[in-house]
Amino acid sequence: MKDKNSLDQISIAAESWKAEQVTAWAFDTYGDKIAIATGMGVEGMALLDIASRVNPNLKLFTGDTEFLFPETYDLMDRVEEKYGIKIERLYSQLTPEEQAEGYGSELWARDPDQCCALRKVEPLKRKLATLDAWVTAIRRGQTSDRASVRKIDWDAKFGLAKISPLADWTREQVWSYVVRNDVPYNPLHDQNYPSIGCTHCTRAVKPGEDPRAGRWSGFQKTECGLHTAAAPAAPLVQLVSAGGEE
Numbered sequence: 001m002k003d004k005n006s007l008d009q010i011s012i013a014a015e016s017w018k019a020e021q022v023t024a025w026a027f028d029t030y031g032d033k034i035a036i037a038t039g040m041g042v043e044g045m046a047l048l049d050i051a052s053r054v055n056p057n058l059k060l061f062t063g064d065t066e067f068l069f070p071e072t073y074d075l076m077d078r079v080e081e082k083y084g085i086k087i088e089r090l091y092s093q094l095t096p097e098e099q100a101e102g103y104g105s106e107l108w109a110r111d112p113d114q115c116c117a118l119r120k121v122e123p124l125k126r127k128l129a130t131l132d133a134w135v136t137a138i139r140r141g142q143t144s145d146r147a148s149v150r151k152i153d154w155d156a157k158f159g160l161a162k163i164s165p166l167a168d169w170t171r172e173q174v175w176s177y178v179v180r181n182d183v184p185y186n187p188l189h190d191q192n193y194p195s196i197g198c199t200h201c202t203r204a205v206k207p208g209e210d211p212r213a214g215r216w217s218g219f220q221k222t223e224c225g226l227h228t229a230a231a232p233a234a235p236l237v238q239l240v241s242a243g244g245e246e
C-alpha cells in the first residue's frame, strides 16, 4: 500500500467504514511507518481519542510554529498526561528571530503563505518523508480544499498515504463525541475560537461568521498549505545556510 494504484480499491470501500475501522486498518497496514498529525484542534482531539482506543502506542506529532497560544501549549501537556504519550513537536529550521532577520519583521502580516511555508509546511515535509502514511483529522465540511478528501487517499503532494477517518463527520458530531467521552480540548473553543492556529493569525469569530473566518482574517488564505494540492514556495536555501540549522 505504498502507491496510489494499490490504494484505489480499498479507498472506495473505506468510504462506508466508521472512523474506528479506518483507523484500525491504517495501523494494521502501516505499522511503525504511520503517525497522527494534529494541530491540537477539537477534531484532532476526537481523532486522538478514537485512535488511542485502537492503538494506545500511537505516534502523534504537531507543528510548533513557536507562535501558538498558551492554551494550546497547555493542552499539549494535558494530552500527554491523559494518553501517556509524548507528542513530537515539529519546528521550523528558522527561529522566529532568524526569520525576522532574513524576511523582515511580521512576515505573517505581509506574506502569510511564505510564513506558513517556513514554519509549518517545510517541517511537515521533513517529517512525512520518514513515513508511509499519515493520519489527519480534516473534515470535508471545513474548507473547499478539503471537500473531496477520501478517508483513505494518496497524498500526491507529499508522496504517502493520507488517512482521514473523520472526513464525513460534521462539526456537531465531533463536539458530541468530545463531550460524551470527556476528551480534553482547547478552552479557546469556548471563547468563539472555532479554529485555532498561531496567535498572529487567529481571532475570535463573530456571531454568524464562518467557523474559519478567524484564521488569516483580512487575507484570502484559508489553508496553511498542509492540505492543499500544491505547497506554497518555501525559499529556504539562503536562510538555512545562513542559520546553520540541520
Ligand code: SF4
Pocket: 065, 067, 107, 108, 111, 112, 113, 115, 116, 117, 119, 120, 197, 198, 200, 201, 224
Ligand atoms: S499561521 Fe500565521 S504566524 Fe503561523 S506560520 Fe502561518 S502565517 Fe506564520
